[in-house]
Amino acid sequence: MTAIRVALLGSGVVGSAVAKRLVDEADDLAARAGAPLEVVGVAVRDTGKDRSATGLAPELFTTDAEALVQRADIVVELMGGIEPARSLLRKAIEHGASVVTANKLLLGEDGPALYEQAEAAGVDLSYEAAVAGAIPLIRPLRESLAGDHVTRVMGIVNGTTNYILDKMDRTGAALADVLAEAQELGYAEADPTADVEGHDAQAKAAILASLAFHTRVVTSQVHCEGIMGITAEDIQAARRIGLVVKLLAIAERVRDDSAGDALSVRVHPVLVPRSHPLAAVHEAFNAVFVETELAGDLMFYGRGAGGDPTASAVLGDLVQAARNRVAGGHGPGESAYADLPVLPIGRARTCYFVRLDVLDVPGVLARVTGLFGQHGVSIESMRQGVRRSEDGLATLHLVTHAAQESALQRVMDEVQSLDDVRTIASVLRVEGA
Ligand SMILES: NC(=O)C1=CN([C@@H]2O[C@H](COP(=O)(O)OP(=O)(O)OC[C@H]3O[C@@H](n4cnc5c(N)ncnc54)[C@H](O)[C@@H]3O)[C@@H](O)[C@H]2O)C=CC1
Ligand SMILES: N[C@@H](CC=O)C(=O)O
Ligand code: NA
Numbered sequence: 205m206t207a208i209r210v211a212l213l214g215s216g217v218v219g220s221a222v223a224k225r226l227v228d229e230a231d232d233l234a235a236r237a238g239a240p241l242e243v244v245g246v247a248v249r250d251t252g253k254d255r256s257a258t259g260l261a262p263e264l265f266t267t268d269a270e271a272l273v274q275r276a277d278i279v280v281e282l283m284g285g286i287e288p289a290r291s292l293l294r295k296a297i298e299h300g301a302s303v304v305t306a307n308k309l310l311l312g313e314d315g316p317a318l319y320e321q322a323e324a325a326g327v328d329l330s331y332e333a334a335v336a337g338a339i340p341l342i343r344p345l346r347e348s349l350a351g352d353h354v355t356r357v358m359g360i361v362n363g364t365t366n367y368i369l370d371k372m373d374r375t376g377a378a379l380a381d382v383l384a385e386a387q388e389l390g391y392a393e394a395d396p397t398a399d400v401e402g403h404d405a406q407a408k409a410a411i412l413a414s415l416a417f418h419t420r421v422v423t424s425q426v427h428c429e430g431i432m433g434i435t436a437e438d439i440q441a442a443r444r445i446g447l448v449v450k451l452l453a454i455a456e457r458v459r460d461d462s463a464g465d466a467l468s469v470r471v472h473p474v475l476v477p478r479s480h481p482l483a484a485v486h487e488a489f490n491a492v493f494v495e496t497e498l499a500g501d502l503m504f505y506g507r508g509a510g511g512d513p514t515a516s517a518v519l520g521d522l523v524q525a526a527r528n529r530v531a532g533g534h535g536p537g538e539s540a541y542a543d544l545p546v547l548p549i550g551r552a553r554t555c556y557f558v559r560l561d562v563l564d565v566p567g568v569l570a571r572v573t574g575l576f577g578q579h580g581v582s583i584e585s586m587r588q589g590v591r592r593s594e595d596g597l598a599t600l601h602l603v604t605h606a607a608q609e610s611a612l613q614r615v616m617d618e619v620q621s622l623d624d625v626r627t628i629a630s631v632l633r634v635e636g637a
Contacts, residue, residue, distance in 0.1 A: 205239050205240065207239060207240040207241070207242035208526045208529055208530075209278070210226070210241050210244065210279075211272045211273055211280065212247070212280050213273070213282060213289070214246075214281065214282035215246050215282075218282045218514045218518065219280075220257065221514070222280065222519060223243065223255075223259075226243055228259065237526035237530065238526070238527055239526060239529075241526060245275075246260060247268070247269035248266070251265045251266065269288065270292065270295065273295050273299065274296075277526075278522060278525050278529070279302075280303075280305070281306075282305075282518065284307055284309065285309065289307055289310050290310055290318075293305065293310075293318060294318070294321065297318075297325050300327060301327060302528070303322065304521040305334065306334050308331075308335060308407040308411060309398070309403075309404075309407050311331055311410075312410040312426075313407070313422060313423050313424075315538075316422065319537060319538040323538070327534055328528055328534045329537070330521035330525060332521050333514045335411050336361050336504065336508045337490065337508040338506050339492070339504045339505065339517075340517075340520075341412075346538070352499055353497040354416040354457070354494060354495070354496050355495045355496060356454070356455070356493070356494070356495040357454070357455045357492060357493070358456070358495075359482070360450055360453075360485050360491050360492070361404075361453045361508060362402075362408070362453075362508070363386075363487075363490060364386045364399035364400070364509065365405070365430070365451040366450065366485060366489065367382065367385070367391060368382045368431065369434070369450060371385070372436060373443070379431070379432070379434070383396060386488070389488070390510055391488045400432055401430035402431070402472070403423075406428040406453075407426075409454070413467060413469045417457060417467055417544055418539050418541050420540045420543070421546055427471070427549035427552075429472040431449075433473075434473055435630075437630075438632065441559055441601070442475050445603075446477055446479075447477055447557070448477075448483045450473070450475075450476055450482055451472070455469045460547055466544055466547050467544045467546045468546075468547050470552060472633060473633075475633070480636040482636065488510070489506065490505070490507070490508030491503060491505040492504045549609055550609050551608060553606050553607065554634065555584070555605060555607070555635070556631055556632070557603050557630075557633075558602045558604070558616075559599060560627070561599055562600050562624050563596060563597060563623075563624045563625075563626065564591040564596060568600075568624040572602075575618045575619055576604065576615050579615045579618075580607070581604050581605075581611050583602055584605050586601065586602045586603075587600075587601045588601075597626055612631070
């Protein structure tokens with residue numbers, strides 16, 4: 205049986221876990237793939253480091269990634285970043301190799317061009333690990349649901365921020381302290397701002413939207429807000445009314461008055477009821493809801509980050525790509541035939557939780573609620589806290605029915621200028637209530 209030659213690019217948290225498993229489980233993997241998986245090299249930045257824990261021979265580690273990709277049947281890219289990862293993957297595909305990657309940053313920015321190149325070359329490009337780590341999500345969307353229509357994908361796709369928000373919710377800890385813990389546990393990206401500012405989830409939302417809606421969506425089309433503005437006070441206020449803050453990626457098919465069928469794709473903090481299944485997703489776990497026309501609601505749950513869980517998804521893709529090689533073909537590629545427009549955030553519709561500090565004077569409620577009414581934003585519930593003796597202010601909480609984001613924004617602009625309103629303490633979107 206001719207061995208399948210495998211090149212690994214990168215030997216960090218995920219790369220070293222993949223390498224170790226290829227060594228430790230070589231016999232099982234060969235039996236499953238239909239041929240031995242032979243590691244022909246691992247591209248690293250520094251060959252002097254001790255990598256004996258992987259079980260691979262030291263001479264397999266090389267700094268010459270370009271030469272390595274040209275002598276492999278399957279290239280597994282786990283170095284991250286845009287360059288040189290993109291050029292190396294392009295070179296591998298040109299050379300006729302199938303590629304496996306966990307690189308959401310690259311796929312979010314340039315996935316559609318790479319999918320086309322792989323399709324034209326007749327090779328596999330697989331990326332199960334790039335979204336929601338270990339959770340089988342890409343393959344179900346691409347293959348199992350190929351006969352259905354997805355209407356909405358909504359989920360927690362970043363482990364670091366879920367770990368932070370969950371810890372803040374459970375202990376009242378400050379964001380900065382919890383971030384350091386998430387970094388130590390190997391969940392955070394090399395630059396953790398990609399996690400906390402939402403960019404990691406933004407790239408994943410683009411990848412999911414492309415796949416679920418057969419449309420080219422790139423990261424720059426995804427509205428993105430991270431969690432840096434979320435305070436302990438927001439979390440406490442949400443807790444008091446039975447809600448919890450989660451960073452969600454949402455991609456949905458909508459009917460827009462001017463654009464017709466379109467997509468709304470966004471990442472931002474969201475308040476969900478404590479009874480909602482997403483509220484029960486703790487620590488660095490991920491969970492994704494997929495709503496479809498025929499299957500109804502599906503939920504995918506598991507570990508979205510960490511060396512071993514991510515290696516599981518990478519190895520699944522690797523074995524599948526090897527099976528396809530052994531069978532002499534390749535698996536299904538991507539399609540972008542639906543070509544739906546992506547709406548700006550102003551045209552998204554959702555509910556809102558608004559917290560205002562107002563002067564406790566006669567008529568203030570009527571003036572505030574009047575502005576909501578003037579812009580067609582219907583209020584679902586409202587509650588005023590007790591007047592604080594130190595400043596004479598009272599906190600006003602409003603929850604709206606679903607409204608267009610641009611209408612809510614107009615309300616907020618005018619509320620801000622009312623004499624009786626001291627501060628808009630926060631505006632958070634609400635889903636699943
Ligand atoms: N750590 C996790 O939980 C997850 C990571 N990912 C993705 O997997 C990929 C790898 O992530 P990690 O292993 O966590 O990162 P890491 O930073 O631990 O490892 C990357 C390795 O690649 C090496 N590298 C970077 N550029 C290189 C170059 N030009 N030549 C040779 N080596 C190079 C680095 O020295 C480092 O050892 C990234 O795309 C990441 O976004 C995806 C899902 C989960
Ligand atoms: N930094 C990411 C790693 C997985 O994609 C996360 O925290 O989820
Ligand atoms: Na996955």
